């Protein structure tokens with residue numbers, strides 16, 4: 001019988017982007033509450049440190065790691081440090097990503113090659129690097145592992161004004177399927193949480209009643225909605241689930257254009 005109260009009890013986790021102001025922060029806290037030790041990797045030293053301090057004060061084991069996902073050395077270092085500090089690594093979560101924080105929202109014909117490369121690197125390329133490093137560690141440990149990546153409904157539907165972002169997030173879903181197929185026999189799983197509009201400081205959606213009214217559930221998501229899905233996919237509760245994208249969007253992608 002799985003532990004439904006502390007589904008990550010005794011597990012060691014690396015959350016890349018775990019110092020974030022929205023989803024990353026919520027995931028770090030949710031993992032600690034679910035019983036995990038958490039390594040919080042972020043490019044902003046204060047964010048990583050402050051979040052680790054909060055978790056430690058709440059009674060969890062947590063360490064900050066500082067680096068840039070654009071650096072192969074830093075990404076490999078995140079995985080190596082987390083595994084060394086905790087003695088083993090069970091779960092990798094990749095949170096870093098987005099569009100508005102990195103490149104302007106424009107139609108494809110206005111998009112530069114540099115912006116395409118940047119948004120691809122921040123949403124897909126580093127995830128493949130981090131997954132590779134984690135898989136090498138999981139294989140060496142010999143006891144499986146779980147990878148969960150933050151995706152987006154822009155990878156499921158069309159993504160107007162966000163072509164590079166949507167293509168990268170769609171690539172993430174493909175990466176999860178391939179990892180699932182290649183490593184199922186090794187007990188290694190990879191899944192995606194594909195978020196709709198989640199109200200965070202970066203997304204700036206909190207005060208937009210017109211936007212909320214377009215969502216079937218009538219509200220934007222909160223970071224905890226995403227975090228709960230990530231905890232489930234990281235934990236043994238989902239031990240028979242791999243290569244999937246779990247859409248967390250208040251019903252946006254299932255509603256057609258016609259009134260109810």
Ligand SMILES: NC(=O)c1ccc[n+]([C@@H]2O[C@H](COP(=O)([O-])OP(=O)(O)OC[C@H]3O[C@@H](n4cnc5c(N)ncnc54)[C@H](O)[C@@H]3O)[C@@H](O)[C@H]2O)c1
Nearest residue numbers: 017019020021022023024043068069097098152195198202
């Ligand atoms: N907020 C939404 O509405 C929404 C919708 C769909 C998908 N998502 C996805 O959710 C994820 C989290 O988004 P968020 O806006 O809540 O982010 P967040 O606030 O959780 O922050 C992410 C963290 O990444 C860190 N970071 C940024 N660049 C970095 C780098 N180069 N190296 C290391 N760390 C870096 C930031 O400092 C920040 O702490 C993203 O992958 C995003 O695409 C969000």
